Amino acid sequence: MFGDDIVMLSRMQFGLTALYHFLFVPLTLGMTFILGIMESVYVMTGREVYKDMTKFWGKLFGINFAMGVTTGITLEFQFGTNWAYYSHYVGDIFGPLLASEGWMAFFLESTFVGLFFFGWDKLSKVQHLTVTWLLAVGTSLSALWILIANGWMQHPVGSEFNYETLRMEMTSFADVFFNPVAQVKFVHTVAAGYVTGSMFVLGISSWYLLNNRDIGFARRSFSIASAFGLASILSVIVLGDESGYTSGETQKIKLAAIEAEWDTHPAPASFTLFGFPNQETQTTEYAIKIPYALGLVATRSLDEPVMGLKDLHAGSVERIKGGMLAYAELQKLRGGDRSEATKQAFASHKDDLGYGLLLKKYTPNVVDADAAMIEKAANDTIPRVAPLFWTFRVMVASGFTMLFIFAMAFYYCATRVADQKRWLMRMAVWGIPLPWIAAETGWFVAEVGRQPWTISGILPTHLSVSSVSSEQLWISIGGFALFYTVLLIIEMYLMLKYVRLGPSSLHTGRYCLEQSAH
Amino acid sequence: MFDYESMRLIWWLLIGVVAIAFALTEGFDFGVSTLLPFVGRTDVERRVIINTVGATWEGNQVWLVLLGGAIFAIWPSVYATLFSGLYLAMMLVLFALFFRPAGFDYRSKVNDPRWRNAWDWGLFIGGTLPPILLGVLAGNLVLGLPFHFDQDLRSFYDGSFWALLSPFALLCGVVTLLGTSFHGALFLKWRTDGAVHQRASAAIAVLGPMLLLGLIAVTAWVVLGIDRPEISQMLGHDAPSNPLNKTVTAVGAGWLAHFLSHPLMLIAPALGFVGLSLAWLLGKGRAMAAAFIFSCLGIAGMLFTLGFGLFPFLLISSTSPNSSLTLWDATSSHSTLLLAFWITVIFLPIVLLYTRWVYKILWGTISEKSIIKDTHSLY
Numbered sequence A: 001m002f003g004d005d006i007v008m009l010s011r012m013q014f015g016l017t018a019l020y021h022f023l024f025v026p027l028t029l030g031m032t033f034i035l036g037i038m039e040s041v042y043v044m045t046g047r048e049v050y051k052d053m054t055k056f057w058g059k060l061f062g063i064n065f066a067m068g069v070t071t072g073i074t075l076e077f078q079f080g081t082n083w084a085y086y087s088h089y090v091g092d093i094f095g096p097l098l099a100s101e102g103w104m105a106f107f108l109e110s111t112f113v114g115l116f117f118f119g120w121d122k123l124s125k126v127q128h129l130t131v132t133w134l135l136a137v138g139t140s141l142s143a144l145w146i147l148i149a150n151g152w153m154q155h156p157v158g159s160e161f162n163y164e165t166l167r168m169e170m171t172s173f174a175d176v177f178f179n180p181v182a183q184v185k186f187v188h189t190v191a192a193g194y195v196t197g198s199m200f201v202l203g204i205s206s207w208y209l210l211n212n213r214d215i216g217f218a219r220r221s222f223s224i225a226s227a228f229g230l231a232s233i234l235s236v237i238v239l240g241d242e243s244g245y246t247s248g249e250t251q252k253i254k255l256a257a258i259e260a261e262w263d264t265h266p267a268p269a270s271f272t273l274f275g276f277p278n279q280e281t282q283t284t285e286y287a288i289k290i291p292y293a294l295g296l297v298a299t300r301s302l303d304e305p306v307m308g309l310k311d312l313h314a315g316s317v318e319r320i321k322g323g324m325l326a327y328a329e330l331q332k333l334r335g336g337d338r339s340e341a342t343k344q345a346f347a348s349h350k351d352d353l354g355y356g357l358l359l360k361k362y363t364p365n366v367v368d369a370d371a372a373m374i375e376k377a378a379n380d381t382i383p384r385v386a387p388l389f390w391t392f393r394v395m396v397a398s399g400f401t402m403l404f405i406f407a408m409a410f411y412y413c414a415t416r417v418a419d420q421k422r423w424l425m426r427m428a429v430w431g432i433p434l435p436w437i438a439a440e441t442g443w444f445v446a447e448v449g450r451q452p453w454t455i456s457g458i459l460p461t462h463l464s465v466s467s468v469s470s471e472q473l474w475i476s477i478g479g480f481a482l483f484y485t486v487l488l489i490i491e492m493y494l495m496l497k498y499v500r501l502g503p504s505s506l507h508t509g510r511y512c513l514e515q516s517a518h
Numbered sequence B: 001m002f003d004y005e006s007m008r009l010i011w012w013l014l015i016g017v018v019a020i021a022f023a024l025t026e027g028f029d030f031g032v033s034t035l036l037p038f039v040g041r042t043d044v045e046r047r048v049i050i051n052t053v054g055a056t057w058e059g060n061q062v063w064l065v066l067l068g069g070a071i072f073a074i075w076p077s078v079y080a081t082l083f084s085g086l087y088l089a090m091m092l093v094l095f096a097l098f099f100r101p102a103g104f105d106y107r108s109k110v111n112d113p114r115w116r117n118a119w120d121w122g123l124f125i126g127g128t129l130p131p132i133l134l135g136v137l138a139g140n141l142v143l144g145l146p147f148h149f150d151q152d153l154r155s156f157y158d159g160s161f162w163a164l165l166s167p168f169a170l171l172c173g174v175v176t177l178l179g180t181s182f183h184g185a186l187f188l189k190w191r192t193d194g195a196v197h198q199r200a201s202a203a204i205a206v207l208g209p210m211l212l213l214g215l216i217a218v219t220a221w222v223v224l225g226i227d228r229p230e231i232s233q234m235l236g237h238d239a240p241s242n243p244l245n246k247t248v249t250a251v252g253a254g255w256l257a258h259f260l261s262h263p264l265m266l267i268a269p270a271l272g273f274v275g276l277s278l279a280w281l282l283g284k285g286r287a288m289a290a291a292f293i294f295s296c297l298g299i300a301g302m303l304f305t306l307g308f309g310l311f312p313f314l315l316i317s318s319t320s321p322n323s324s325l326t327l328w329d330a331t332s333s334h335s336t337l338l339l340a341f342w343i344t345v346i347f348l349p350i351v352l353l354y355t356r357w358v359y360k361i362l363w364g365t366i367s368e369k370s371i372i373k374d375t376h377s378l379y
Helices: A005-021 A025-045 A048-080 A084-118 A124-155 A171-176 A180-210 A215-240 A240-246 A247-260 A293-299 A307-332 A340-361 A371-380 A385-414 A422-430 A434-448 A472-506 A512-516 B004-039 B043-053 B055-074 B076-085 B087-109 B115-141 B167-191 B192-227 B257-260 B263-283 B288-310 B334-362 B367-373
Strands: A157-161 A168-172 A269-279 A283-290 A453-455 B146-147 B156-157 B228-234 B244-248 B313-315
Touching: A005 A048, A005 A434, A005 A472, A025 A048, A025 A124, A025 A180, A025 A269, A025 B334, A048 A084, A048 A215, A048 A371, A048 B055, A084 A124, A084 A157, A084 A168, A084 A171, A084 A293, A084 B055, A084 B076, A084 B334, A124 A171, A124 A180, A124 A453, A157 A283, A157 A340, A168 A453, A168 B334, A171 A307, A171 A512, A171 B228, A180 A215, A180 A385, A180 A472, A180 B244, A215 A385, A215 B313, A247 A307, A247 A340, A247 A434, A247 B167, A269 A293, A269 A385, A269 B146, A307 A340, A307 A371, A385 A434, A453 B055, A472 A512, A472 B087, B004 B043, B004 B055, B004 B115, B004 B167, B004 B192, B004 B288, B004 B334, B043 B087, B043 B167, B043 B192, B055 B087, B076 B087, B076 B156, B087 B115, B087 B313, B087 B334, B115 B288, B156 B367, B167 B192, B167 B263, B167 B367, B192 B228, B192 B263, B257 B263, B257 B288, B263 B288
Parallel strands: none
Antiparallel strands: A157 A168, A269 A283, B146 B156, B228 B244
């Protein structure tokens, strides 16, 4: 229906602006909690250094938070500007989730962030601490709502198609809220945010320690980051969201693609550690496999098989045929035939309607598709395996590297010898990019792995776009590229400036640069 | 009162409330940013101005984000049609808003006059372009937008960006900017002393009459020169949302006749003009709290005038009148309206309560002395 260029450009713009937004989100998630912990210690012990820690790391948080706000508005607008048919089709379910995020999360974090920065002299200690925690709760609640929305896109539950309004409508808010995919995703993602904050504080504190600056300040920051980071990375890994990949066809296809599982093997499936997936021959060359591991990770059992891509492809063919029947009945309903027989025939096939819509790419009438078109549409349901296979492994490798760093840091903090382990501190400094690499590759797997759908099994991506022109898209992409590049340079400049200044930027007179300069 | 028809009406009202909250709160933030380079001459003066809104503007901007989210949730097809149809205009609003978080937060972090001056102009753009474009949008809501739906309810926009900038719409853009600047000047005068206070006072004296004249011009233009469509046939007010199930005639009895058919609606424009006039008269003197409250009432009156005038339309289509969206055929399902209603009933008062508390804590006159004293911790 729409040129492939419109679909590709819309996807590119959404992907880039969302990934860019997610450079700032996880740090906000993690830093607010770390600030809450630091300030709690200050309120409990009354030691000024913890107040300075809250204020200094708060400054870095503030530089990052401004970018999170800037890039977040883009996403709130972009469903409407670039995904208008999607907005019409699922606004009934997706819209209230975004609006709830506004009421419960955005107001909380945005109202209290000002008080966090400017309320130090106007609030009692406990009041200010409460403000900081409300800020932290607000940011994590924001993640909750948007991940329920995203979880619904991955595994749409609690909703059905209404032929009178030609869109999906919510049937059970409880099902949408307690969607298992959403819940797993939420824990996985916020914990990844906490890891990001911890790695940031751990790495920068290590840099101060390596340079023999502000030792007391840096050492305390280092230990808080190591403890919080270890707890968080364990949550990320243990509650890794692969366990969410067993519900729903699309999630199963994603899992099979991540693991390059071409064939269904008898349970328990083995895990392909490395190899070179080949889409043409549908094999994985030079595969190194760990027996039992995939079955355990994916199904939490030893007797359930993990479906392979070839079998999943055959399933798609069947559902596309069902979708053609659903579409034919829908046309009758829209033509005015509201007989009970037609309604029942539609109801019995309507779960496959989305698969029928896949055919719109090849024939606008859907019902006249031939075998070759069905085969093409079924092929569309299988994503490119190699990019998912590799990005997933980059994410996991980053995660385990961080687990090592946090475990060592925590152990040496507990045994009070962390200061002497310069190799570990160097590793922590160089490890600062790891959480971002993991988060960005993680989103790549989640979203590219869902293709060709925006709403799994319900609405194909190529139908979701707005009726805009490629010129309009190029103008907006150009604008984003320009603004986002300039803003990133400015943000990095300020971040590095304040990291170099360290706690001396607070002008308390207690830290190293002030003592030599003044 | 929880039937589909009532919920549709209640939500029309609630979205109006969110739009008014946005206009009243971010309105003065925008206005303060527009006035920033002119009312503040030295760096300290400009910091006084920025710090009157610096700690609270982020919470205010959430009303805009929520307005977008609420329209998405309650009127999905309005959200889809408006945002994709006005694609480039929306992108311009967005790009202009980019200047605000960085402008407020980054400006004082480097002590170089060129850096700070550049951000001042960034804040000016971020506070000036959005009200102009939102005013242009309001003007086009009255004129009708060129869009239609196909049989799958996919919306197509039949116009261009430049066509939005008709003389009437541009007038609406200018008047909206005058409104935010006036509202911002009142706030600024209220919260400051010294030179900034004096100049804000001078701005109020000039902006007040300009705003009132502009509003009179807009009103006259609408009454005398713009057609108003009318619904000639539609399904019941509780029918499933499908905008194609009605017929609309492009030229009806007109805007004035629409108001006169339910004369109580005239309270809204009356409130608008009286409120803003009193705000101007009081704003020249010392009763700043009263002046600001009258300005709020006046702006609310003007937004209600727009809403009442369009009622029951949300988006009028100028090229395919039957595709026009109304509050009876563009809403989400009954259960979603109920869900969103209960969430709003619970959270709106909570948000208002803690916002009030935060303003109470941070309230006080911002002076040049206070900026110099807390030079490292303030914006």
